[in-house]
Amino acid sequence: MDYYESRQIQVKMALTNHEIAHFITEGFVRLDHVFSAQTAKEVVDILWKDIPVRQDNPGTWNAPVVRLGQYTQKPFVDSVNTPELHAAFDQLVGTDNWIPCKSVGTFPVRFPCKSLPDDTGMHVDASFPGDNPGNYFDWRVNVKSKGRALLMLVLYSDVSDADAPTVIYKRSHADVARLLKPERDAGLSFMTLAERLDGLPEREKIHATGSAGTVYLCHPFLVHAAQAHRGTSPKFMAQPPLLLKNELNIYGSGANAAPVAEALRLALG
Numbered sequence: 001m002d003y004y005e006s007r008q009i010q011v012k013m014a015l016t017n018h019e020i021a022h023f024i025t026e027g028f029v030r031l032d033h034v035f036s037a038q039t040a041k042e043v044v045d046i047l048w049k050d051i052p053v054r055q056d057n058p059g060t061w062n063a064p065v066v067r068l069g070q071y072t073q074k075p076f077v078d079s080v081n082t083p084e085l086h087a088a089f090d091q092l093v094g095t096d097n098w099i100p101c102k103s104v105g106t107f108p109v110r111f112p113c114k115s116l117p118d119d120t121g122m123h124v125d126a127s128f129p130g131d132n133p134g135n136y137f138d139w140r141v142n143v144k145s146k147g148r149a150l151l152m153l154v155l156y157s158d159v160s161d162a163d164a165p166t167v168i169y170k171r172s173h174a175d176v177a178r179l180l181k182p183e184r185d186a187g188l189s190f191m192t193l194a195e196r197l198d199g200l201p202e203r204e205k206i207h208a209t210g211s212a213g214t215v216y217l218c219h220p221f222l223v224h225a226a227q228a229h230r231g232t233s234p235k236f237m238a239q240p241p242l243l244l245k246n247e248l249n250i251y252g253s254g255a256n257a258a259p260v261a262e263a264l265r266l267a268l269g
Contacts, residue, residue, distance in 0.1 A: 070105035142187025174267035
């Protein structure tokens with residue numbers, strides 16, 4: 001077997017059985033070197049053009065976070081559509097049950113500054129619109145994770161413990177599944193769910209650190225939070241959803257179930 005054939009097999013099986021089991025029980029898996037440092041640089045260079053501060057003057061970094069919208073340029077789309085990621089999506093969500101990302105966003109670019117951010121509360125990202133589609137706080141989450149297959153944390157800059165890494169609450173996805181079960185298909189709004197997270201069991205926290213090109217693939221119910229930046233360089237990260245093509249089967253047989261659904265099945269008994 002030559003190198004090319006070996007690499008093709010590795011890509012087809014991006015995640016090991018251990019990593020898949022970790023996703024089911026802990027709620028996430030980390031992939032390193034998903035895309036190149038050059039791709040990350042191209043993304044960051046584009047983002048800097050849309051940030052109303054001077055890159056070479058930290059004295060102008062007066063806001064703790066600047067939010068940027070959707071981006072469809074080639075380096076963005078390429079970064080979340082690598083063969084390794086597509087193989088991992090197949091393994092976690094099921095072959096042909098997810099929709100390739102055509103854009104990347106939003107970007108909460110975090111800066112080291114004296115002001116503290118006001119968006120550091122625990123939350124679960126919502127996945128389908130409520131009565132007011134234009135108000136994200138009114139968007140909803142239901143027990144079947146309607147519309148959303150995964151949450152992705154995509155690092156475009158090196159992120160250490162000082163650089164405002166996202167706080168991940170391990171195993172919290174199971175707690176959220178049990179919280180959502182009585183709400184059935186209607187689910188809960190983003191804000192209502194966030195208000196109930198304090199009542200969940202205390203969970204071990206880890207920080208989503210890594211070099212540029214690292215991607216965390218998270219269960220859509222995983223509780224996470226932002227934090228203040230205590231480093232010296234801005235943090236560039238995107239958190240796009242991977243969208244579902246078909247509804248998750250969380251109540252059927254466990255045989256050959258996609259891990260994202262199996263995690264819910266186990267949580268709900």
